[in-house]
Amino acid sequence: MKLEADVIVVGGGPVGLTLACELRLAGLDVLLLERRAERVSNSRGMGMHGRTLEMLGLRGLAPRFRERALPFSIGHFAVLDTRLDFSVLDPQYGVNLVIPQSVTEELLEARAAELGVRVQRGALVRELWQDEEIVSVGGDIDGAAFTARAAWLAGADGGRSLVRQQAGIAFEGHAASVYSMLGDVRLGAPLPGKAHTVVNQAGVLMVVPMGDAYHRIILIDAQRCREPSQQPPTLEELAEGACRVAGYDLQLSDAVWLSRFSDETRLAAQYRKGRVLLAGDAAHIHMPAGGQGMNVGMQDAFNLGWKLAGVVKGEAGAALLDSYDSERRAVGQQLLVNTMAQTALLTACDTRGLALRQLMDGLLRDPATNRALALEVSGFGISYPASLSMAPDGCRVLEQWTGARVPDCPLHLASGAQVQLHTLLHSGRWLYLRLCDDAPAGVCAPGQVQTLRATLREPVSGLAGAAALLVRPDGYADYALA
Incomplete structure (x- = not known):
């Protein structure tokens, strides 16, 4: 074929x-x-x-x-x-x-x-x-x-x-130096809350609700976490370690999945x-x-x-x-x-x-x-250090916006429509917003660009007085123009 x-x-x-x-x-x-x-x-x-x-x-x-x-x-x-x-x-x-x-x-x-x-x-x-x-x-x-x-x-x-x-x-x-276990199981013993975590000298235990009466158990057993094992994990092994960390028997049963993972x-x-x-x-x-x-x-x-x-x-x-x-x-x-x-x-x-x-x-x-x-x-803290396109000649770039995440802010379009900025990115194209009449009429970018005249319906920190904003298809600003 x-x-x-x-x-x-x-x-x-x-x-x-x-x-x-x-x-x-x-x-x-x-x-x-x-x-x-x-x-x-x-x-x-x-x-x-x-x-x-x-x-x-x-x-x-x-x-x-x-x-x-x-x-x-x-x-x-x-x-x-x-x-x-x-x-x-x-x-x-x-x-x-x-x-x-x-x-x-x-x-x-x-x-x-x-x-x-x-x-x-x-x-x-x-x-x-x-x-x-x-x-x-x-x-x-x-x-x-x-x-x-x-x-x-x-x-x-x-x-x-x-x-x-x-x-x-x-x-x-x-290479791996720490080995842990997880299991999706039923609990026979009540928890203090919906989710439960315990950390002590016996290890770390996390219990997270999954719905349908099942919980995910994540276990770092201080007695065993430095010992690699090639054997498939068992419910008994998970229950024993969980009991040691929690200080009581969680009464684990009906495991639908058990797995090991490491810190490689x-x-x-x-x-x-x-x-x-x-x-x-x-x-x-x-x-x-x-x-x-x-x-x-x-x-x-x-x-x-x-x-x-x-x-x-x-x-x-x-x-x-x-x-x-x-x-x-x-x-x-x-x-x-x-x-x-x-x-x-x-x-x-x-x-x-x-x-x-x-x-x-x-x-x-x-x-x-x-x-x-x-x-x-x-992931909200991610930003990128450099623009991927050239700003129009003679324009001043607001450096703090280069590579910064653009929040979903409300816009008023020249057509009269009121939209959220992120809806304009549904097509996966670049977005160039002219925020004032004096902004350059168009820009070049490495991809198709949708150009719109718009005004911000609510203040956005750092964009007050900005003339234009070029947004990448992944929602990060390529640059903003003063």
Whole structure:
């Protein structure tokens, strides 16, 4: 079997599906290859942060995910007692959704079907090769050999990414040193509240409600967390460790999923090599502290999609993809620092370690410190240092807006319509807002630009008196003009 497409995406989890949807929204022929014959029913990831939800809102999809999720206005950093307050970050998206990764995947796959993404399940990619014009893969689909070729290929095929290996991209970092367990189970004993956390010299225990009478148990057992095990986890092992940390028997039963995970921490040496690009776990793996992995991966895809589409369609040069590497690899580097720091705190179970946790907990009570970490974990704190296009000659750029996230503010259009800014990004195009009559009539950007005359219906900090705003398809400002 021979297949062709503009772009091949390898990996059909949330990251690969997000990327495929963005590419298809831009009109590309997208082939998504996924080795699993069906979606998995179990979910390692259970959380969606505010910036990821806002990102989906930029395409009009946020309500679909809210309807299937439990919202919380708080999160955690290394399970310290003082929680991160997301509610102060944004009035609309200052939440943390409890939503199984399987549901996120289901909703994204439905979106892919709406857009016309070609999804080929049961496709196991075994090899990859590329030249200056084409990248090809070979493997088998349900036992039958196939080859596929495209102008570009993106690997979203997880931490053991064959795409990364075949492309010859190094995966640098640190081997596992801490081993933990999780299980989706029923509880026979009551909890003090809906969610429950315990940290003491016996280890760390988190209990999170999942709905349908099931809870997720996450356990770092101080007695065993330094001992790697090749054996499948058992309910008895999880129950014993949970009892030791909690101080009483939670009466765990009816496990539908048990798994182990570690703090192995690695970052791809580059996110692009020739015509091959990486996103999500294929580019970065780490301790799943704070539920950041899937979120950062989906944001990788959202950054890459419109850039790659612009290159394929001839609206931008291939150099635009260098900004994907520079922007998102920097985010990946900070993600690894963040999760390694949390790992150190999570495994600090002796007397000195608990004293350190107490000290850090006190620091989180300071609103400025709490906000800083909430911005980092949620993704709202991400900004990019350089503009991707040239401002018109003779115009003064408001530097604080270059690469900054643009909030969803109400606008009054010259047509008389009143709209929210984010609705104008549903098509995935660049948006140029002329905020006064003296603003330049048009601008150039690496992609199609929608130009509108508009005024702000409510003040936006830093935009008072601005003449114009150029917004990237991913909701970040390229620049604002004074």
